[in-house]
Amino acid sequence: xxxxxxxxxxxxxxxxxxxxxxxxxxxxxxxxxxxxxxxxxxxxxxxxxxxxxxxxxxxxxxxxxxxxxxxxxxxxxxxxxxxxxxxxxxxxxxxxxxxxxxxxxxxxxxxxxxx
Amino acid sequence: xxxxxxxxxxxxxxxxxxxxxxxxxxxxxxxxxxxxxxxxxxxxxxxxxxxxxxxxxxxxxxxxxxxxxxxxxxxxxxxxxxxxxxxxxxxxxxxxxxxxxxxxxxxxxxxxxxxxx
Numbered sequence: 539x540x541x542x543x544x545x546x547x548x549x550x551x552x553x554x555x556x557x558x559x560x561x562x563x564x565x566x567x568x569x570x571x572x573x574x575x576x577x578x579x580x581x582x583x584x585x586x587x588x589x590x591x592x593x594x595x596x597x598x599x600x601x602x603x604x605x606x607x608x609x610x611x612x613x614x615x616x617x618x619x620x621x622x623x624x625x626x627x628x629x630x631x632x633x634x635x636x637x638x639x640x641x642x643x644x645x646x647x648x649x650x651x652x653x
Numbered sequence: 654x655x656x657x658x659x660x661x662x663x664x665x666x667x668x669x670x671x672x673x674x675x676x677x678x679x680x681x682x683x684x685x686x687x688x689x690x691x692x693x694x695x696x697x698x699x700x701x702x703x704x705x706x707x708x709x710x711x712x713x714x715x716x717x718x719x720x721x722x723x724x725x726x727x728x729x730x731x732x733x734x735x736x737x738x739x740x741x742x743x744x745x746x747x748x749x750x751x752x753x754x755x756x757x758x759x760x761x762x763x764x765x766x767x768x769x770x
Binding site for chain 1: 659690756
């Protein structure tokens, strides 16, 4: 089954404790992306990746890191989480925009609470 | 700079009414893509449509239709004969990376649509 998986789905942590949210897709998609969703703000892009070893900042990259060492995986790293990073996070993947079919597939979301 | 505006924060209609969700975008690029996504109460995000800037044909898919007008920078979404299952938050999004480069995607703040039985 074609899917994007994220882990964990729920996480409660404390300020400053490094964490990683994993994202994996099995569709051989080039493009992967992380978003955060906050009430009234819609989805805001954190980082995106065009392919392996090619990442770039979205609109709200501060406080986050990503890596793309393998095509299927795109982990989101919070080196020193703060309460303002409490949010619902979505990972997504798609074929590259230049091709004919570019539906973005989203993971189920990770609800993060930073105390 | 890119911007997507969904001015309607919430809409509530009675089942079987038609409803239009507005989306206005800003971009300096001539090549760009527009998207609509649905987020039902269960929380997942569901792709509805992609439209590129060179294709101004309106799209119809069952009860759903999309009106793309470059002259007014709008990409509006209409649901005909709405049903309770259409209740969701709907997001419009824009990407202006063109054909040769990946780019940021900007989402609007969403419109919460409630369909009353």
